[in-house]
Amino acid sequence: MDTDLVSEPFSGTLNYPVGKSVLLTEDMVSQLQPYLPCHIIGIDMLLAYSMKIHGMSLRSLYNHCEPYQDLPCILLIKDTRQYVFGAYLSAGIIESPKYYGSGETFLFRLSPDQKCFFWQGSNHYFMMGTHEYFTVGAGDGNFALYLDEMLEKGTSNRSLTFYNEVLSSESSVDVLTVEVWCFTDETIDESDNGSITSEKSRLSGQYRGSFYSIR
Numbered sequence: 001m002d003t004d005l006v007s008e009p010f011s012g013t014l015n016y017p018v019g020k021s022v023l024l025t026e027d028m029v030s031q032l033q034p035y036l037p038c039h040i041i042g043i044d045m046l047l048a049y050s051m052k053i054h055g056m057s058l059r060s061l062y063n064h065c066e067p068y069q070d071l072p073c074i075l076l077i078k079d080t081r082q083y084v085f086g087a088y089l090s091a092g093i094i095e096s097p098k099y100y101g102s103g104e105t106f107l108f109r110l111s112p113d114q115k116c117f118f119w120q121g122s123n124h125y126f127m128m129g130t131h132e133y134f135t136v137g138a139g140d141g142n143f144a145l146y147l148d149e150m151l152e153k154g155t156s157n158r159s160l161t162f163y164n165e166v167l168s169s170e171s172s173v174d175v176l177t178v179e180v181w182c183f184t185d186e187t188i189d190e191s192d193n194g195s196i197t198s199e200k201s202r203l204s205g206q207y208r209g210s211f212y213s214i215r
Contacts, residue, residue: 004115022047023084023179024076028110032074035116036088037104040072040183048073049180051151058134058149061180065093068182072104075136076181077147077154080174084111085156085167087136087145093180094129099138101126107137107144107164117144117164125161137161151178 024047033041047053049064065073069092076086090104103119105126119126125138137144139160145167146155154173156166167173 022050023078023177024074024181028076028084031110031114032088032108032116035106035108035118037072037090043183045074045181046184047179048182049178051178056151058129058147058151059131061093061134061151061178062095062129065180065182068092068184069094071182071184073180073182075145076179077145077173078176078178079154079168080176081169082111083109083168085109085145089127089136091127092182093127093134095131096127096129099125099128105136107162107167109165109167115165117162119161120163122160122163125159137164147175147178151175 024045029045046068048068049061054060054064071092073089073092074086075089075093076084078084085108087107088105090102091100094100101124103121103124103126105119107117109115123139126136128135128138132149133146135143135146137159142157142159143155144157144159144162144164148154152175154175155171156164156168156173157171158164158166
């Protein structure tokens with residue numbers, strides 16, 4: 001199933017280093033919020049990885065996302081054609097030789113138009129990560145979303161997991177920037193060069209339960 005996005009005011013906070021340019025905006029989160037699992041609505045979001053801040057490689061992305069591997073996140077991509085798209089991931093981004101995640105995972109496109117693509121029940125190929133690539137959604141030899149090890153190139157194709165459209169204007173994607181935002185109550189410590197101040201997350205281990213039924 002796919003659906004056009006509608007907007008609902010974001011009630012959480014976006015935590016990121018002050019003065020750093022970021023791709024995700026509160027308007028974007030407001031578009032996604034009606035389709036997020038209800039147990040995370042209103043939870044603050046932390047910028048765990050930014051290509052502009054942390055460097056251009058899948059290894060850097062894995063390293064910066066490792067502390068949040070048990071928490072859901074948003075993977076956001078902007079390509080050179082100015083398309084903005086990505087995925088809500090039911091678990092954190094990790095290296096895993098086997099597919100992982102749950103049916104809460106979904107794909108989206110935010111610009112130039114807005115649309116979501118949800119799990120269709122055909123398979124459980126939600127996420128998989130190796131040192132060479134990270135993928136979301138698959139089937140019949142196609143990946144719904146694929147990023148290479150340098151985060152320079154990617155692809156997007158129709159998948160059996162989500163029955164999605166190609167997320168960019170073409171299947172081949174030239175990546176401009178990537179961000180990963182985790183749902184957590186941690187904050188950025190601006191006195192320590194933008195490092196993360198760790199607090200006990202009230203969310204860890206609690207990502208089970210009901211979610212919005214999209215009709």
